[in-house]
């Protein structure tokens with residue numbers, strides 16, 4: 211059956227301007243998928259295009275990184291159009307959370323048209339796919355710059371991490387996780403919806419983008435050496451192994467901090483504390499590889515429900 215797709219291509223994403231999409235687009239055409247391309251200059255243009263055209267579309271394809279995908283969330287929720295991702299950004303963490311490793315596979319996935327419902331996180335009314343950060347993570351994004359991202363690729367996140375370390379500040383946090391309350395000091399708080407963030411860091415070992423949960427971690431190091439010691443555990447989502455990392459999962463999270471902090475979601479500044487985080491289970495349909503290990507299978511989801 212033929213399908214009509216809008217390709218939102220972001221020329222500002224790492225590979226958005228240079229990637230050779232011709233052969234992939236020719237494969238889509240041969241498979242009966244008619245693609246209109248929008249070379250987008252900003253999130254407002256993208257949202258407006260999806261809203262205007264949604265009645266004549268069967269699919270939105272995003273060619274860009276995580277920031278570009280995030281910019282489509284609101285219009286996709288409204289229109290309930292399915293989403294497909296061509297990973298043309300730097301981190302491409304959403305593509306990782308789905309099990310898409312390269313561009314060729316991304317085109318295969320679009321042709322195969324196998325769909326999966328995924329959750330979205332929402333913080334103070336702003337949607338996110340991967341993670342929302344406060345503290346050190348925000349300083350990491352601020353230390354990023356798009357030229358360096360293009361030159362250094364995924365290593366630009368490591369470079370930014372070391373710059374950010376010198377700027378990290380302690381803050382006090384009051385947390386409400388569903389109905390449990392906690393108070394602690396921190397330098398970094400993250401709330402994840404997906405499985406990966408920041409260029410391949412695991413949100414939590416068992417986190418999935420279709421598990422109907424948010425995963426939080428809070429770093430409470432006593433000094434720089436302890437923080438560096440935590441870095442590998444954080445990279446691999448093994449937060450539970452470190453005494454001075456608090457981690458938990460919940461469906462609703464309230465966060466108050468002193469002082470108030472800026473919140474970045476999927477790498478973009480969106481809001482500030484105090485903040486309420488919620489998960490919207492199965493918010494969007496997305497095209498994914500069949501039997502992806504990065505997603506919970508229906509059987510795993512049933513087992514999870516049984517065990518509660």
Ligand SMILES: Nc1ncnc2c1ncn2[C@@H]1O[C@H](COP(=O)(O)OP(=O)(O)OP(=O)(O)O)[C@@H](O)[C@H]1O
Nearest residue numbers: 223224250251252256275276277278299300301302
């Ligand atoms: N829909 C859009 N159209 C055009 N530009 C956008 C859009 N959404 C976001 N942008 C801008 O483009 C920049 C780069 O896009 P994006 O974040 O997708 O790529 P990246 O930074 O290379 O990859 P990643 O986020 O995966 O590390 C964003 O920081 C933002 O300023």
